[in-house]
Amino acid sequence: MIRFQEVDVCYTPDKPILSKINLKIDPDSFHFLTGTSGAGKSSLLKMMYLALKPSTGHIEMFGRDTAKLKMFEVSNIRKRIGIVFQDFRLIQNLSIRENVALPLRIYGAKAKIIQRHVPELLDWVGLGDHLDSFPVSLSGGEQQRVAIARAVIARPSLLLADEPTGNVDDKIAERLMYLFEELYRAGTSIVVATHNKDLISEFDYPVFHITEGNLILQG
Amino acid sequence: MLKNKAANIFLAWIILSMIYLAVVTLTGVLISNSSSREWLESVDNVVTIQVSDPKAKSEVDDDSTRLETIVKKLRIIAGINKIKIFDEEQTLGLLNNWLSQDILNDINLPSLIEVKLIKPINKEQISQKIGPLIPGVSIDDHSRWKQKLTFLIDIIENLGWIIFILILIVCLASIIFAITMNIANNSEVINLIDLMGGGSSFIAEIFQKQILLVIGPAALIGSFIAIVTLFILNDYLATLLSDFLPGSISSLGEKLNFWEWSFIVSTPLVFIFLSLITVRVSVLVLLGKLK
Numbered sequence: 217m218i219r220f221q222e223v224d225v226c227y228t229p230d231k232p233i234l235s236k237i238n239l240k241i242d243p244d245s246f247h248f249l250t251g252t253s254g255a256g257k258s259s260l261l262k263m264m265y266l267a268l269k270p271s272t273g274h275i276e277m278f279g280r281d282t283a284k285l286k287m288f289e290v291s292n293i294r295k296r297i298g299i300v301f302q303d304f305r306l307i308q309n310l311s312i313r314e315n316v317a318l319p320l321r322i323y324g325a326k327a328k329i330i331q332r333h334v335p336e337l338l339d340w341v342g343l344g345d346h347l348d349s350f351p352v353s354l355s356g357g358e359q360q361r362v363a364i365a366r367a368v369i370a371r372p373s374l375l376l377a378d379e380p381t382g383n384v385d386d387k388i389a390e391r392l393m394y395l396f397e398e399l400y401r402a403g404t405s406i407v408v409a410t411h412n413k414d415l416i417s418e419f420d421y422p423v424f425h426i427t428e429g430n431l432i433l434q435g
Numbered sequence: 436m437l438k439n440k441a442a443n444i445f446l447a448w449i450i451l452s453m454i455y456l457a458v459v460t461l462t463g464v465l466i467s468n469s470s471s472r473e474w475l476e477s478v479d480n481v482v483t484i485q486v487s488d489p490k491a492k493s494e495v496d497d498d499s500t501r502l503e504t505i506v507k508k509l510r511i512i513a514g515i516n517k518i519k520i521f522d523e524e525q526t527l528g529l530l531n532n533w534l535s536q537d538i539l540n541d542i543n544l545p546s547l548i549e550v551k552l553i554k555p556i557n558k559e560q561i562s563q564k565i566g567p568l569i570p571g572v573s574i575d576d577h578s579r580w581k582q583k584l585t586f587l588i589d590i591i592e593n594l595g596w597i598i599f600i601l602i603l604i605v606c607l608a609s610i611i612f613a614i615t616m617n618i619a620n621n622s623e624v625i626n627l628i629d630l631m632g633g634g635s636s637f638i639a640e641i642f643q644k645q646i647l648l649v650i651g652p653a654a655l656i657g658s659f660i661a662i663v664t665l666f667i668l669n670d671y672l673a674t675l676l677s678d679f680l681p682g683s684i685s686s687l688g689e690k691l692n693f694w695e696w697s698f699i700v701s702t703p704l705v706f707i708f709l710s711l712i713t714v715r716v717s718v719l720v721l722l723g724k725l726k
Contacts, residue, residue, distance in 0.1 A: 265630060287726070288634060295632030305627050309438055322633045 217243050217374060217405055218264060223273030225259050232271070233259055235429040241407065243373070246400045248416050249409040251426030257409040258302070260426065261376050264407065265297050266290050278373070295323060298367030298404070300377035304359045306351040312338065312362050313347045319370040333369060341365045341395065357388040364392065368399055375399060377408045381415060389415060437621045437645055439613075446613045446646075447653040450606055454657030455664075457602040458702055462665050464595035465695045471588040478577055480516075480552040482561060484509075485573045489546035494570065502546050505572060508565055509550060517551040603706065607713045610650070614642060614717045618725075625722070639718040646714045647707070654703035662699070 220239040226232045234256045241247060251257050262268035263275060266282060275282045277293050285293065298319075306315050316338060317330045325333075338344050341361040343354075351359055360383060367375055377396065381389035393408075393415060400406050410416065416423060423434040489502035496504050502520070509518055521529075526544050534542075550561075562574050618625060625638055691699070 267630060288636075291629075291632045291634030291637075293632070294630060297632075299630060305623070307436060307624055307627070310436055314436075318628070319631050322628065322631055322637055 217241050219276040221274045223270040226271040237431045246406045246421040248423040255426040261378050296373045298372035298375040300363050300367045300380045302379040304363040311348050316366045323370050337365045337369050357384040374405045439617045439620050442613050442616045443649045447649050449609045450650045450653040451657040453602050453606045454654045455661045458658045458661035460599045482550050482576045484548040485545045487545045487571045514553050516553045519549040521547040610710050610713050611717045618721050635719050635722045639715045642718045643711050643714050650710050658703040
């Protein structure tokens with residue numbers, strides 16, 4: 217599904233933030249991505265959702281060399297990826313229902329399908345009563361769940377979550393992880409970037425650890 | 436989804452005003468075209484014969500006046516459809532808008548004969564038949580002033596078209612400006628949609644829908660107000676100009692044909708269509724530059 221070969225990322229010349237990264241993520245897999253703050257977790261995820269190009273090296277996504285993709289092909293690949301951002305990135309002037317429906321609208325889904333799926337999914341994340349609320353009226357944990365619902369509604373092949381539990385308490389964090397597990401069992405590959413060691417130890421999945429710009433696979 | 440209420444309200448007012456001006460200008464151009472064409476056609480086969488001292492004894496016929504002799508001769512010329520003799524009152528009627536009563540009293544008015552021809556005959560043909568008989572008769576086929584008037588009408592019409600096109604360009608430029616502002620103000624949302632796989636085309640569609648909601652009603656309302664204004668103005672102008680340009684002003688409904696009306700009514704629709712294309716192209720170009 218994803219293959220990184222000798223990937224370097226430099227924001228300043230001769231000072232790579234990520235160096236010689238080799239990584240392979242198979243379909244139907246669950247990985248954690250860890251590392252200290254500023255280690256390059258977000259940069260690695262950005263490369264996975266094609267928002268950042270590597271300084272050197274090759275990246276393959278869904279069997280395609282990302283360097284050779286045309287603009288519309290980039291969009292097509294992104295449609296297969298669900299992203300949970302660290303800062304949620306909900307659209308403030310859209311209701312929860314409209315926020316979650318956005319990926320389906322991008323897919324060109326019919327209104328009937330949108331009307332049926334969105335409430336179902338918001339029920340699943342425990343926000344069925346907030347369909348017409350706006351993000352500003354929700355707590356951090358609730359907004360995080362909306363962001364997850366939005367990321368998974370179009371049934372992506374790959375879900376990338378950047379510190380999804382960073383803004384919520386332990387109880388909600390655990391609940392979010394169970395949501396990810398459910399998606400994993402439903403056939404979505406998951407990459408969760410986190411520095412929450414307790415959470416990682418609780419779930420028995422392989423961990424990519426970034427240290428001093430290098431990527432190490434643990435477990 | 437995209438926030439820019441202030442810019443959209445501003446854009447709506449600009450479009451409303453500009454479409455109002457565009458429809459008024461376009462209608463003006465079409466009416467001017469239709470009226471001038473109609474008027475020029477009406478005088479196309481007409482010559483005016485001016486007979487000085489009409490009541491004096493004819494030089495060629497002892498029993499007739501100069502005017503009567505001319506009319507007799509005209510009646511036997513082939514190709515004449517209608518002869519209309521203007522009496523003194525009618526002649527004065529033509530002049531009293533342009534000259535004061537004192538001047539009119541001092542003028543020794545000639546008699547005017549309007550001759551409608553079946554087919555165009557040049558002035559020389561009639562001059563040859565009438566001129567030698569009665570001295571002091573002038574024949575005018577109006578070609579001199581018709582040529583100048585046609586030239587003037589062409590200038591006014593072309594100017595109207597230029598104004599019409601400039602108005603549309605201003606409208607489209609305003610839309611491009613609003614799009615640029617919208618993209619700058621909504622960069623986060625646009626970036627998010629892009630990361631979700633929305634792509635430039637999907638983002639352009641969002642802009643198109645939003646702009647359509649703004650300019651659609653504005654263009655239709657602007658056109659409606661313009662047409663109402665024109666009907667009100669038409670009544671006023673009909674009264675004002677009927678003395679100067681008799682027969683030149685009739686009701687708008689009669690003055691413009693079906694195609695001209697279709698052109699006017701389709702102006703806001705064509706504009707909306709052009710705007711949507713402009714929005715799409717602008718968004719694609721601006722996003723292309725950002726990537």
